[in-house]
Amino acid sequence: MSEARPIDSAPLVNASRFRAAHQDEWEALDELLRRMEKRSVRVLNDEALLALPLLYRSALSSLSVARETSLDKGLVAYLEQLCTRAYFQLYGVPTSAWRQLLHFFRTGWPTAVRGLWRETLFCLFLTVVGAVAGYWLVIADPSAYYSIIPDAMAQGRDPSASVETLRKTIHDTGPSRDNALATFAVYLFTHNSQVAIFAFALGFAFAVPSVLLLLYNGLTLGAMLAVFAQKGLGPDFAAWIAIHGSTELFAIILAGAAGIHIGMAVAFPGREARMEAAVVAGRRAAIAMAGVVCMLLVAGMLEGIGRQTVQGNAARVGIGSTMLLFWLAYYYFPRRKGAGDALAIPRP
């Protein structure tokens, strides 16, 4: 039923006409995007930068028209990927690293921590409960100490140790100065941060593991304190802990609080949808976690270097309480809302 017919060169379908009219624009946009994707937006000159949004909008309108009037699937697919790439180049680019960092230290970090105040109090409570329990357990029955603290961690600091040995662990000038101290500080920082991130991630399991971790942390603290207190070294031990502990324990409490915050949002989303509650909680807790890592960096330095070089009890307590006051002021001192930064990133 088919026969040859003389040539008629008018385009048959809309897609052909449409392509002829707009293909140049699409290709220009594609070229710009390719250059941006290879490097960054900085490769574009002023002219190209001004053209970009116009080309993007015309591609979007081409996409809408093509979907409604054309049956050329290849064309629609091409326009879809073009518009998607352009969208992410225009809308998806994050703020510059410096701006983000500045915002983090000025408002992001303290605001996130303030948002966790309920969980923070709860975690403080857990740590105190753990510490008191550990203390009484060891006072009542010294052998309980061995089941609370593993040998590797005790390093000879157990109920059977003499006063001299214990005193040495607290007031020790350390093996060799400087180098070993710095290594020790870095080791403490990386190790503690890893544990903190872990505690945070575990919060997802309805906060149960984070609670256990905090309780155990308190338990070891109390048990240690009991051993030293029995030998009359209580104040020395407290000072020894205080110099870095005010920062480190605070950081651990915040990490647990961040984890519990997520777990609670997943378990009890309140008025919001479960997923939305989890997202809001997750982003806030993550900012707080970045802060916790910073705190642990400070704590690592205090513990690794400060504690070995500063020997007097008074000086140790002084440094410790100054740090604590600093953190409390930084987080909870009331400040004007939206002070300064008019272009601040809106809170998620």
Place this chain on the structure above:
Amino acid sequence: MRWPFRARKPREARTLRRTFVTPEGVDLRLELGSAGARAAAFIIDMAIMLAVLVALTIGATFLLFGGVQSAFIEILWLIGFFVLRNGWFTLFEMGGRGATPGKRALGLRVVARDGARLTAGAVIARNAMREIEVFLPLSFLAQQSSQGAADGFLILFGLCWSGIFLFFPLFNRDRLRVGDMIAGTWVVNTVRGKLGDDLAKASVERSRHVFTEAALDLYGVYELQMLEDVLRKGSDDAVFTVAAAIRRKAGIPDESDDYLFLQDYYAALCARLERGMLVGRRRENKHAVAARR
């Protein structure tokens, strides 16, 4: 208590396309990254990380023999390891591309589900969760087996644990990891595509077949687009089969010019369906009623 007896609605075909409306009001129909692509990207990243770690360790050893103070090297290695483990994914995804090298290689990108820009908080949240998804069971097993204490039960527990988290993306529609869920992100495809040739145009420039109304009434939009796929990337076999089927149905004699025949049929059918569409008669597939003349 209607559940067991409820009539099942016919389910929509499960695709990875998701509605995503831009501020300009156009739906971009984003395509999510498939689970396979995600896994491949992750494996590439892990391989690079491992290579960097090995290079770091070898470099540290060289420095050690080169007489540099051992404390300095230890610090360097510890910090290097920490940054690699916690910073690799986070730092790359915070950058403008929103993708690690592995994701870039597979044309993937991390995007906020609500279409806003990706914040640092979201990136940190989605990657901190890797700690319980991957690193925990891995380091746990490594430690246990190095002490020779990895008994069957522990290994089984580790496998179950990581199995739950590893396969988590397969159990939800949007291929979300636990980290994606918490951070409000998802991973989309941003593969660059090329504009294919205009199929209808090719048949304009030469003398072409002419088809009867009855022959053009055979098919709808769905079949037209399948035919487009065949013409764009089908094998000779497919072209032959499709051409034979159309000829048989339309009663057109075989002139053994399959490809040209299909091109002409495509152009004619496309023109006809488009005309129908412009007056509001879109014929989805061959089962729908043919446009009235």
